[in-house]
Amino acid sequence: MTSERAVSGASAEEILDLCREYTLYEWGTQEQINPIPFVRAKGIYLWDADGKQYLDFNSQAMCVNIGHADDRVVQAIAEQVAELPYVIPAHATEARGRLGQELARISPEGLNKSYITLAGADANEAAVRIARLYTGRHKILTRYRSYHGSSQGVMYASGDFRRMPSEEGMTGVVRILDPYLYRSPLAVNEEDFVPAYMQYLEDVIQREGPETIAAILLEPITGTNGIIVPPEGWYRGIRELCDRYGILLIDDEVMAGFGRTGKWFAIEHEDVVPDMMTMAKGLTSAIVPLGAVMVNDRIAEHFEQNPLGHGITYGSHTVGCAAAIATLKVYEEDNLIENAVRMGEIMQAEYAAMKERHPSIGEARGRGLFTVLELTSDRATKAPLLSVDPELTGRVDRFFRDEGMFVNVRGDFIFGNPPLSITEDELRWALSVVDRALDITDAAVHS
Numbered sequence: 001m002t003s004e005r006a007v008s009g010a011s012a013e014e015i016l017d018l019c020r021e022y023t024l025y026e027w028g029t030q031e032q033i034n035p036i037p038f039v040r041a042k043g044i045y046l047w048d049a050d051g052k053q054y055l056d057f058n059s060q061a062m063c064v065n066i067g068h069a070d071d072r073v074v075q076a077i078a079e080q081v082a083e084l085p086y087v088i089p090a091h092a093t094e095a096r097g098r099l100g101q102e103l104a105r106i107s108p109e110g111l112n113k114s115y116i117t118l119a120g121a122d123a124n125e126a127a128v129r130i131a132r133l134y135t136g137r138h139k140i141l142t143r144y145r146s147y148h149g150s151s152q153g154v155m156y157a158s159g160d161f162r163r164m165p166s167e168e169g170m171t172g173v174v175r176i177l178d179p180y181l182y183r184s185p186l187a188v189n190e191e192d193f194v195p196a197y198m199q200y201l202e203d204v205i206q207r208e209g210p211e212t213i214a215a216i217l218l219e220p221i222t223g224t225n226g227i228i229v230p231p232e233g234w235y236r237g238i239r240e241l242c243d244r245y246g247i248l249l250i251d252d253e254v255m256a257g258f259g260r261t262g263k264w265f266a267i268e269h270e271d272v273v274p275d276m277m278t279m280a281k282g283l284t285s286a287i288v289p290l291g292a293v294m295v296n297d298r299i300a301e302h303f304e305q306n307p308l309g310h311g312i313t314y315g316s317h318t319v320g321c322a323a324a325i326a327t328l329k330v331y332e333e334d335n336l337i338e339n340a341v342r343m344g345e346i347m348q349a350e351y352a353a354m355k356e357r358h359p360s361i362g363e364a365r366g367r368g369l370f371t372v373l374e375l376t377s378d379r380a381t382k383a384p385l386l387s388v389d390p391e392l393t394g395r396v397d398r399f400f401r402d403e404g405m406f407v408n409v410r411g412d413f414i415f416g417n418p419p420l421s422i423t424e425d426e427l428r429w430a431l432s433v434v435d436r437a438l439d440i441t442d443a444a445v446h447s
Contacts, residue, residue, distance in 0.1 A: 012037045012049035036401070041068035044419045044426060046406060054401075057430050058408040058417050062223060062255050062370075063281035066330045067421040073287050076326035080319050089315035099321040102328050103294060106264045108273040111294040115308075116316040120254035120280030123291035124148040124217065127276050128170070129310050130295065131215035131248045134302050138172040139208060141216040141247075145178045145225035148217060148252055174208055176201060178222060179230040182363045182374065183382065190231060198237040210245035215275075220266035223255035226413055227372035229365055235270040248275040248299075254291070255370075258282030259337035259420050262344060262368035269367070275299065285327050290320035336420040343427050344368035347416060350431045360385055360441035362412075371416040373434075377445050384412045389444040396437055403433045 010018070015037035019025075025033045037049040044067055046054045059065060066073075080095060087093060096116065104112040115130070117123045128140055142148065179197060181190055188196045205213060216238065222228035242249045251274035256266035260282065263269060267277070276299065280291035314320075331337060344367065351364035351373065362376030362385075375385040386392060393409050400407040408415040414437070418430065 010049065015039075015049055036406075043067045043069075044422050052404065054404050054406045055426065055430055056406045056419060057400075058406060058415055059419050060286060060406075061281070062260070062408075062415075062417045063286035065258050065260060065282035065420050066285040066327060066334070066336060067419040069287070070285070070327075070330055072330055073285065073323055073326040076322045077288065077319055080322035084318050086318060089311065089313075089317075093316070093318050093321070095318045095321035095325065096316040099324050102325060103292060106328070107277060107294050108265065108268060110273055110296045111277055112297055113295055113300040115293040115295065115310075116321065117280075117291040117293065118312060118314045118317065118320070119289050119291045120252075120278065121148070121291075122312060123254065123278040123280055123293050124250075124252060126310050127250050127278050127293045128215070128217065130276065130293065130299065130308070131250060133306070133309060134299050135214040135246070135248060137212055137214035139174055139213045140170075140172055141174050141176055141204070141208075141213060143178045143218060143222070144175050145180065145222050145228060146217070146219055146252075147222075147224045148219075148254075174204070174213075176204055178228055179234045180222075180226075180228050181231060182365075193231055194233045194237055197234065198241065201238070202241055205241065205245055205247070210247065213245070213247050215248040215250050216242060217250040217252060219252045219254075219256060220269075221256045221261065221367060221370060223370075224410070226374060227366050227370055227415070229367055232270070235267060235272045239272045239274075242275075250274060251277045253277055254280045259331055259340050260368055260370045260417070262337060262341040264337065266367070266370075283327065284320060284323040285330075287327070288320050288323045289314075290317065290324055331420075334421065339422075340368040340420045343418075343420075343422060343424065344371070346424065346427060347371050347431070350428075350435075351416075354431075354435055354438060357435075358438040358442050360438060360445045366416070369416075369418060369420060369422075373414040373416070373438075375412040375414070375441050385441060385444060386412050389447070392441065392444050396440055399437050399440060400433065403436075405430060405433050407434075 016035065019035065024030065038046050039049045040047040044056050046056055056064065084093060100114045103114045115126055117126055132138060177185065181193060186193065186196050186200065239249060251267045253265045257279050258264065261269065265277065267274060275296050277294040283292065284290045355361045355364050360375050361373055362379055362382055363374045366372055377383045377385045377388040393411065397409045414434065
């Protein structure tokens with residue numbers, strides 16, 4: 001990639017030293033961190049303090065959906081800050097009302113009222129609390145490979161291994177298997193998988209006591225734990241079981257939502273309407289923090305006469321709401337959701353070709369611009385590649401950095417989640433770099 005003159009007043013070394021000395025980094029030991037000192041971002045690119053350019057192939061944390069620093073959103077934020085930067089969430093603002101109206105317009109039919117939060121984790125916390133208040137039940141079913149945020153409650157509700165230091169968290173969580181055909185413990189073929197899974201899930205519901213279960217909290221496509229796309233009919237089966245036993249279905253669209261899969265929300269691919277839907281990330285394209293919970297009309301009506309016992313200082317923040325309104329306009333003005341469909345088709349075709357060339361690819365999967373390559377040391381046994389070479393992740397990550405790519409390489413996964421604004425030329429260049437990175441993973445297989 002090309003380089004640009006650094007715009008920061010501090011050098012790369014100064015930025016790294018300041019951050020290391022005075023701040024803590026997440027999800028690891030401080031001595032092992034290896035951050036990039038970024039100083040600027042625009043479109044699908046970022047620049048570090050030395051002027052090196054990186055193509056953002058992961059939309060940062062799978063959140064910068066429209067691209068970095070869009071002028072239209074920046075202007076909306078500036079205007080809101082100048083006019084009304086903050087009021088306590090007990091009062092009304094135009095930005096709050098307009099955003100609620102827009103969210104009702106784009107959400108699945110029947111989800112017409114929003115509770116506006118600060119991020120995805122507190123949106124999921126709020127959804128769980130609303131479900132318990134509405135149903136009078138306590139238990140929440142989640143999946144083992146799920147991730148719903150890092151706050152104490154939903155971190156424990158997640159199946160993600162990072163929950164383990166937080167095992168004293170939320171009570172009443174029951175975890176269930178994932179619809180993960182590639183590594184499913186259900187010994188059935190793809191054709192029989194959905195009926196077998198629904199029989200398994202109904203057995204769990206019966207054994208836990210359906211009258212104790214408030215909700216099932218699910219990502220429509222598992223995000224950070226491997227972009228697991230459920231087979232056709234799986235979500236409809238979940239919806240039928242929820243209806244049968246009076247259990248609420250909470251759809252966590254924090255990562256999969258806002259066009260990433262080629263529709264506003266990923267659950268729409270099965271034409272299923274949840275009872276609640278949580279969102280964040282692409283809601284503002286991460287230019288400022290914001291999240292929300294959409295609830296159906298029955299739940300909204302319940303709280304007309306019953307108190308909603310939940311609240312945060314920054315709820316319905318005016319600046320976040322203004323940023324979200326502007327961001328939603330960008331999706332439509334620039335036809336980004338349609339572009340995600342087109343670029344996603346290119347990615348899937350290129351991934352299929354790569355799988356023919358690279359024995360280290362166990363499975364390539366995804367939908368739209370929400371994709372992953374899962375690596376293996378043996379396609380027959382599906383053995384994880386990292387078990388053969390624990391240092392492999394670091395080498396692949398260094399290769400991408402050297403080539404000017406920001407890529408999420410996590411365990412045996414290479415994620416491909418670029419901004420929805422990426423062009424075909426940019427995407428094909430990025431995929432050519434991924435193709436060369438797979439030579440490194442192939443070498444581990446051969447060794």
